[in-house]
Amino acid sequence: MKKIMPFIIGLLFLAACAPSNEKPLETAKVTRGNILAQLPTTGVVIPRNRLGIKPPVAGRVEQALVVEGQHVAKGEVLAWMSSSERAALLDAARAKGPEEVKYWEDVYKPAPIIAPLDGFIIKRNMEPGQFFSISDDVLVMADRLIVQAQVDETDIGRIKVGQKADIVLDAYPDASIPAQVEQIAYESQTINNVTVYMINVLPESVPSFFRSGMSSTVNFTMDERTDVLELPLTAIKKKGGRSYVFIQQNGSIKAMQVQTGLENSSKVELVSGLKEGDEVVIPTQKIIQEALPGDTHRPPSFNLLGGKKK
Numbered sequence: 001m002k003k004i005m006p007f008i009i010g011l012l013f014l015a016a017c018a019p020s021n022e023k024p025l026e027t028a029k030v031t032r033g034n035i036l037a038q039l040p041t042t043g044v045v046i047p048r049n050r051l052g053i054k055p056p057v058a059g060r061v062e063q064a065l066v067v068e069g070q071h072v073a074k075g076e077v078l079a080w081m082s083s084s085e086r087a088a089l090l091d092a093a094r095a096k097g098p099e100e101v102k103y104w105e106d107v108y109k110p111a112p113i114i115a116p117l118d119g120f121i122i123k124r125n126m127e128p129g130q131f132f133s134i135s136d137d138v139l140v141m142a143d144r145l146i147v148q149a150q151v152d153e154t155d156i157g158r159i160k161v162g163q164k165a166d167i168v169l170d171a172y173p174d175a176s177i178p179a180q181v182e183q184i185a186y187e188s189q190t191i192n193n194v195t196v197y198m199i200n201v202l203p204e205s206v207p208s209f210f211r212s213g214m215s216s217t218v219n220f221t222m223d224e225r226t227d228v229l230e231l232p233l234t235a236i237k238k239k240g241g242r243s244y245v246f247i248q249q250n251g252s253i254k255a256m257q258v259q260t261g262l263e264n265s266s267k268v269e270l271v272s273g274l275k276e277g278d279e280v281v282i283p284t285q286k287i288i289q290e291a292l293p294g295d296t297h298r299p300p301s302f303n304l305l306g307g308k309k310k
Contacts, residue, residue: 025248026282028235030274034226037264038219039158043149043167043201045214047122047142056111058133059083061126066139071120078139079113079126086110087131119143122212145210146182146202149218153195159184164221165201169214172207179203181220225262229270235280236260236268239292245274246281246291253281255291 055061063080066072082090086108093100123140132138147167151159159181167177182202188195201218203210236258237244243260246253258273274280281287 027279028232028282030229030231030270030276030278032227032276033230035228035230035262035264035267035269036224037222037262039155039222040217040219041149041151043147043216043218045145045210045212046148047212048146049143051141052137053113053139053141054134054136055081055113055132055138057081057083060087060131061128062110064126064128066121068121068124072115074115074118076115077112078115080110082110117143145206145212146200147216147218149199149201150196151199153188156197158222159199159220166219167203167216169216171214172209177203177207223262225269229276230267231270233263233266233268234282237283237288246283246287248281253287253291
């Protein structure tokens with residue numbers, strides 16, 4: 001027996017010194033900040049008013065005065081065209097010399113292609129020397145670019161004209177562009193068996209890198225709180241219609257009921273129960289099971305500090 005005792009003591013010492021497999025508890029402090037609740041959805045950049053410009057006469061382009069992306073004013077000359085008859089006369093005159101060409105150029109004037117609105121060129125289909133009919137689009141204009149977003153019918157009641165939003169292009173993920181809702185479609189569409197409504201989202205200013213057809217994420221602002229107490233969403237456990245945090249007290253972890261407000265995907269507003277600087281434990285599943293036992297449909301049998309009622 002005397003020989004066995006030192007062996008047992010040695011085993012107990014090794015067990016006490018063995019490293020624990022349990023991870024250290026994560027904690028979070030109550031801080032003060034702003035919380036923004038948003039509804040994200042997908043969208044695509046489109047021209048708000050897309051207008052194809054056709055030539056006034058069938059014939060040949062003599063001069064193209066604009067390039068894609070160029071801003072133009074209503075009434076500005078975008079190109080000059082010769083009708084088919086004028087083009088034929090000028091070609092014949094060139095065989096007779098420059099004086100003959102000048103004569104016909106003065107007698108038979110070219111036809112201008114005029115900008116019908118203020119905007120910019122989004123597509124140029126013509127080059128000097130090309131022939132076009134009066135049914136061809138030689139240029140395409142738009143007054144400005146917007147984003148058309150898809151909103152599920154279950155969320156459409158949360159969207160209002162004038163509501164704030166921000167746009168993030170897939171091609172430029174670091175640039176957030178302030179915007180607002182300009183128009184909500186009256187007719188739905190079915191996309192992948194889901195009923196959606198198209199929402200026109202107007203940027204406050206259109207960046208130079210905007211291009212028609214770009215994919216984007218549109219975040220509609222649902223609500224916002226400024227200068228409020230907040231905690232990470234992972235620090236809150238909701239059960240039975242109540243919200244709880246977990247605090248270390250007298251060597252154990254206790255559940256404490258708190259009142260929460262606005263939340264988003266990462267943070268939650270703390271209305272009452274704690275003050276700025278208080279520290280809480282990020283609960284694991286084990287902590288939740290031990291600190292919040294019982295049926296979720298009944299109030300937990302412990303007081304606000306987590307002590308079980310006797």
